[in-house]
Amino acid sequence: MNAPAYNFAYLDEQTKRMIRRAILKAIAIPGYQVPFASREMPMPYGWGTGGVQVTAAILGPSDVLKVIDQGSDDTTNAISIRKFFAKTAGVETTTSTADATVIQTRHRIPEAPLHAGQVLVYQVPIPEPLRFLEPRETETRRMHALGEYGLMHVKLYEDIARFGHIATSYAYPVKVNARYVMDPSPTPKFDNPKMDNCPALQLFGAGREKRIYAIPPYTRVVSLDFEDHPFTRYRFDAPCALCAADDSYLDEIITDDQGSRMFVCSDTDYCEGRQAQGHRGTESAAPHKEGAHG
Amino acid sequence: MAEVDNDRPLLVADGLSKNYGRLTACRDVSFALYPGEVLAVVGESGSGKTTLLQLLSAQMAPSAGTVSYRMRDGVLRDLAALGEAERRFLFRTDWGYVHQDPALGLRMAVSAGANVGERLMAVGWNNYGHIRSTASSWLERVEIDIGRIDDAPRTYSGGMRQRLQIARNLVTQPRLVFMDEPTGGLDVSVQARLLDLMRNLVSELHLAAIVVTHDLAVARLLSHRVMVMKGGRVIETGLTDQVLDDPREPYTQLLVSSILPA
Numbered sequence: 001m002n003a004p005a006y007n008f009a010y011l012d013e014q015t016k017r018m019i020r021r022a023i024l025k026a027i028a029i030p031g032y033q034v035p036f037a038s039r040e041m042p043m044p045y046g047w048g049t050g051g052v053q054v055t056a057a058i059l060g061p062s063d064v065l066k067v068i069d070q071g072s073d074d075t076t077n078a079i080s081i082r083k084f085f086a087k088t089a090g091v092e093t094t095t096s097t098a099d100a101t102v103i104q105t106r107h108r109i110p111e112a113p114l115h116a117g118q119v120l121v122y123q124v125p126i127p128e129p130l131r132f133l134e135p136r137e138t139e140t141r142r143m144h145a146l147g148e149y150g151l152m153h154v155k156l157y158e159d160i161a162r163f164g165h166i167a168t169s170y171a172y173p174v175k176v177n178a179r180y181v182m183d184p185s186p187t188p189k190f191d192n193p194k195m196d197n198c199p200a201l202q203l204f205g206a207g208r209e210k211r212i213y214a215i216p217p218y219t220r221v222v223s224l225d226f227e228d229h230p231f232t233r234y235r236f237d238a239p240c241a242l243c244a245a246d247d248s249y250l251d252e253i254i255t256d257d258q259g260s261r262m263f264v265c266s267d268t269d270y271c272e273g274r275q276a277q278g279h280r281g282t283e284s285a286a287p288h289k290e291g292a293h294g
Numbered sequence: 295m296a297e298v299d300n301d302r303p304l305l306v307a308d309g310l311s312k313n314y315g316r317l318t319a320c321r322d323v324s325f326a327l328y329p330g331e332v333l334a335v336v337g338e339s340g341s342g343k344t345t346l347l348q349l350l351s352a353q354m355a356p357s358a359g360t361v362s363y364r365m366r367d368g369v370l371r372d373l374a375a376l377g378e379a380e381r382r383f384l385f386r387t388d389w390g391y392v393h394q395d396p397a398l399g400l401r402m403a404v405s406a407g408a409n410v411g412e413r414l415m416a417v418g419w420n421n422y423g424h425i426r427s428t429a430s431s432w433l434e435r436v437e438i439d440i441g442r443i444d445d446a447p448r449t450y451s452g453g454m455r456q457r458l459q460i461a462r463n464l465v466t467q468p469r470l471v472f473m474d475e476p477t478g479g480l481d482v483s484v485q486a487r488l489l490d491l492m493r494n495l496v497s498e499l500h501l502a503a504i505v506v507t508h509d510l511a512v513a514r515l516l517s518h519r520v521m522v523m524k525g526g527r528v529i530e531t532g533l534t535d536q537v538l539d540d541p542r543e544p545y546t547q548l549l550v551s552s553i554l555p556a
Contacts, residue, residue: 133404146379150386150416154401157408157415160422161444226422 009056009089015039019057019212023203026214031176032144033127038210042084047077048106049207051123052084055104058119058203059085064092066100071108071249071266078106095269107170109191111248111270114200116217122185124206127213129173129183149181152224160229169234175222176215190233190249195221238263241283243274302364304329304470304502305350309359312345319345320526322359329469330500334517334534336507336549342526343506344474350504351391351472352381363470386416390463390471394478396455399462400447406433406458407443413466432461436491453484457491464495471496473505477512489515510553514538522546 007013015037022036041049059065065085069078073095081104082093094100097112104121114120130140133151143151152173159167172189176182184195185204195202195215202215215221225231236250241262248270250263262283265271275284303326310323320342327333335343348354350361352373361373366388373381385391393399400409410429411419419425430440436457447455456476463471476492477485493516496503505516513520513534520537522530522545530543541547 133401142378146382148382148416150412150414153415153420154404154408154412157411157422157425158405161405161407161426227420228423 006088008061009059009085009091010042011039011053011056015053016057019053022212023054023057023214026203026212027201027216029180030215030219031180031182031213033211033213035210036212038207041207043080045208046125048081048104048123050205050209050212051104051106051121051207052081052205053207054121054203054205054212055081055085055102056089058121059089059091059102061089061091063101064094064099066094066097066103066269067105068103068108068110068267068269069106070251071110072268074268096273097267097269107186107188108249108266109187109194111245111265111267112273114194114198116199118200120198120200120202122187122202122204124183124185124204124211125208126171127183127185127204127206127209127211129171129181144180147179149175149224152181153226156224156226156229160226166225166229166231172231173224175224177219178222181224182213182215188234188249189223189231190235192221192223192231193233197221236263239281240265240271240274241281243271243279243284244281245271245274245279300329303327303370304331304364305504306362306370307350307359308362310346310349310356310361311358312342312349312354313357318526320349320356323528324359325521325528325531327470327502327504329502331519332496332501332503332505332517334505334507334513334520335523336510336513336520337523338508338549341523343508343523345526346523347472347474347504347506351385351389352376366469386413387466388468388470390460390468392456392459392463392471392473392476394475396447396452396459399459400455402448403446405444405446406438406450409447409458410462410465413462417466428465432465433458435495436461437487452480453488456480456488460492460495464499464501467499469502471501471503473503473507475507475509476505477507477509485512492516510538510550522549 019036022034026034041052043049067078067082069075072078085091086093097110102119106123128140130143130151133155134140156166170188171183171186172192173181174184174192197218199217201217204213223231239246240248240250242264245265248265248267251266253262253264255262305327308324310320312320323346335346337343349356362370363373364370407426407429410432411425414425430443433440433443438454438457447458477488507513517534520534521528524545530537530546538550541550
């Protein structure tokens with residue numbers, strides 16, 4: 001009567017097998033884009049169809065899943081994907097970075113350090129870092145194969161020529177394991193250093209473009225730059241308005257039409273964790289007031 | 295060392311032929327090109343000039359025959375035996391290729407400075423200041439206003455685009471440049487200026503060049519030697535002045551006599 005309508009984690013076993021093979025190949029060749037037969041998923045392209053397929057392929061019954069969207073656990077995309085797997089796989093879900101075994105992310109790496117045994121799954125819109133300079137797929141593949149990456153520096157050169165500094169602030173190209181140049185999906189470049197020598201496995205899935213690539217644990221990941229214009233991280237120069245953190249990546253939130261704004265941690269789990277430890281920012285509501293409305 | 299190398303050919307073509315099915319575009323072409331020498335290939339449309347250029351620059355495999363090139367280490371090597379990576383590296387460093395249509399040889403949406411700098415970055419230059427100063431000095435050499443270094447070539451005039459293409463090709467100090475109708479599509483005064491510039495650069499840099507053209511004036515101004523092609527065959531070859539002033543073959547006589555009087 002209550003026969004499950006779907007296979008475990010939605011995808012059929014043959015599809016998962018195909019995706020796992022692509023993932024294994026991707027891990028074996030760090031940074032290389034492995035083509036795979038991406039399936040139609042019950043969500044539109046651009047909502048994480050690549051990431052969802054990778055997650056579905058690696059998820060086991062004992063996994064604990066966390067899903068974030070721009071660092072946040074409670075936006076539409078994050079909630080719907082979390083519910084999707086709670087329903088189709090019945091896995092435990094969490095918002096805590098430390099407790100999760102699989103973290104699917106759209107464009108952020110959590111602030112809390114990842115540990116060995118965790119898997120970070122990225123949703124990728126455009127996997128090819130050279131795409132906007134070289135539209136031909138045949139040519140970009142050849143450039144990857146022969147390691148011809150002069151063109152990637154052309155983009156950085158253009159930034160400096162126009163803005164005086166490397167103005168690329170997200171999807172900042174990296175070189176993985178001293179071989180392949182890779183687009184780390186549109187994560188802010190603030191997160192780039194976290195990819196380097198990371199104890200967790202990082203998997204990237206692009207559903208529309210049908211590519212999977214990976215960074216195995218403890219792999220060297222270097223952000224491209226020039227000698228005289230080295231790579232720099234970027235964050236708003238302010239503490240978080242809710243938890244006073246001065247080391248986390250911040251979102252700018254417009255609060256009225258008079259130009260007022262506040263900066264808050266983009267990683268909600270990190271911010272809530274700090275507030276629970278008693279950290280207070282300038283905009284925090286006093287605990288008893290919140291209670292009075294409750 | 296350089297003295298010795300001047301006496302040995304830089305590029306050797308031996309019995310080059312190319313068939314497209316039953317059509318023979320190019321048959322049994324053999325010649326040697328020496329360092330610093332400019333060779334013009336002239337002939338009417340469809341005579342196999344462009345096919346020959348593509349064979350020589352290893353963009354196409356010949357049906358028969360070989361092309362050998364003397365690498366910077368002094369060894370003459372068969373281009374067909376090189377790996378793709380080596381061939382592409384050669385194309386980006388030791389060779390230049392000037393297309394008739396600058397849009398094919400340039401990245402139209404990227405600034406002029408980056409267009410010139412791309413080849414440098416491709417061979418591992420990693421210092422923005424150095425790349426930019428080298429790019430500026432090259433723009434100066436090809437008479438492009440430095441103030442336009444950050445403009446994309448799609449905002450340039452036809453003559454400027456062609457000069458930019460030349461700068462982009464010469465920045466890695468190649469020893470051999472292939473040119474496919476470099477002045478085609480330009481008006482006469484711009485052509486004259488471009489030819490003048492190319493002639494100076496070629497002699498200054500001691501470049502060897504193979505120039506494909508249907509314009510005998512270009513051949514006369516730039517080249518030391520001329521090869522006349524018709525129906526895929528080389529029908530006459532010799533010193534430029536000799537061939538153009540005293541053509542032996544009837545077809546060459548026709549070509550020379552069909553120049554419009556100025």
